Amino acid sequence: MKRAFSKKEWREAGAGYLLLSPTLFVLLLFIIGPIVFAIFLAFHKVQLLGTTTFQFVGIDNFQRMLEDTRAKIALWNTVKYVIIVVPCQTMLALVLAATLNAGLKGQKFFRIVYFLPTLTSSTVLTLIFMWMYNQNGLINHFLKAIGLPTYNWLGDPDIALNAIMVMNIWSTAPFFMVIYLAALQEVPDSLYEAAELDGANALQKFWYVTVPYLRPVTSFVVIMGLIGTFQLFDQSYIFSSGSGGPNNSTLTVVLLIYQYAFKTLGTMGYAAALAFALAIIILVATLLQRKFSKEESLY
Structure with a gap:
């Protein structure tokens, strides 16, 4: 009792x-x-402007996704973005952290330089890269100077999303680099000493000692990367002036949600259904990542 x-x-x-x-x-x-x-x-058809009305439609908003061509394009663009950006930014962050942790001369200076993109506004970074990618921008001026043909980086549907990927990998890797750098301070020196006694070189020590020891940190970095990349919005919006162009090549799920919620009358309910579906996708992706990664350290 x-x-x-x-x-x-x-x-x-x-x-x-x-x-x-x-x-x-x-x-x-x-x-x-x-x-x-x-x-x-x-689960409703919503009209918020003027007289606010809520009409229950059941699962019609979710069924509409199956017939929405732009929703399929946005999902594919987002998935492609996640598949490429998350591994690249994770590997780059780990390599940068390991390099700065190696005791090279001037490492404090390079820590500050590498971290600067994280301190800069995402909007400002996007505008800078748009200037670089412009037909009269820095990249084309450089290509022209060395005798190579210039390119329409922002106007080609096959290149536009890749241009955003490069920018985001460069700007987000330093944040995760700091997390890895803090974790590297905790790796016991005895592990490296034992590896040296076994005849391991620097690359082998990194691959067989550092990488396995940092597995829980890598799991955290990947989860944070998944959540962030699935929510790509501001760079895509600025690059395409909110349209997701050219030819829907930079259209992401969050940008599509914004368009349906605030640019099209009577589709707020459908936008909410898309947001709910995206939340489920992020949850499933996170759970799968946790399932297939070993959370505990090997040591």
Whole structure:
């Protein structure tokens, strides 16, 4: 039989919840509330401008995705972006961190230089790269100077998304580099000493000691990368002026959600359904990554 709470225990519990109430209020108002409301919208046809109306349509919004050609294109662009960017930014971050941790001369200076892209606004970085990719931009001027033909980097549907990928790999890798750099400080020197006694060279020590030891950190970096890349919006929006062009080549799921939510009348419910579907995709991708990666260190 469970013991009844004393008056003192009730007072202590009440005081605890009273102190937590501001945080709980913010959590309910700005996180849980919007999530519940978005799920509600996903099953309705919504008209927010003028007279607000909510018409229950069941799963019609989700069935519409199967027939929406632009939704399929946006999903494919997003998946392709994730598959390429996440491994590249993870490997680049690990290599940069290992290089800075090797005790090279001037490593403090290079740590600052490598981290600068992370401190710069995403919008500013996008505008800089748009200037570089422009037909009269830095890259074409360089190609012209060495006698190579110039290229329309932003206007070619086969290249536009790749241009965004390069920019994001360059700008996000330094953030994950700092995480790897902190983890590298914790690798025991005894592991490297044992590897040296076995005749391992620098590359072998990196591959057989450093990489396995950092597996839990890599799992975290990959999960954060998955969540971030699936939510690509601002770079795609700025590159294409909100259209997802050229020829839908930079259209992502989040950009499509924005277009349906704020650019097309009467499709707010469909946009909420797309957002809900994207959340499920991110959740499944994260769970699969955790399942197929070994979370614990080998040592």
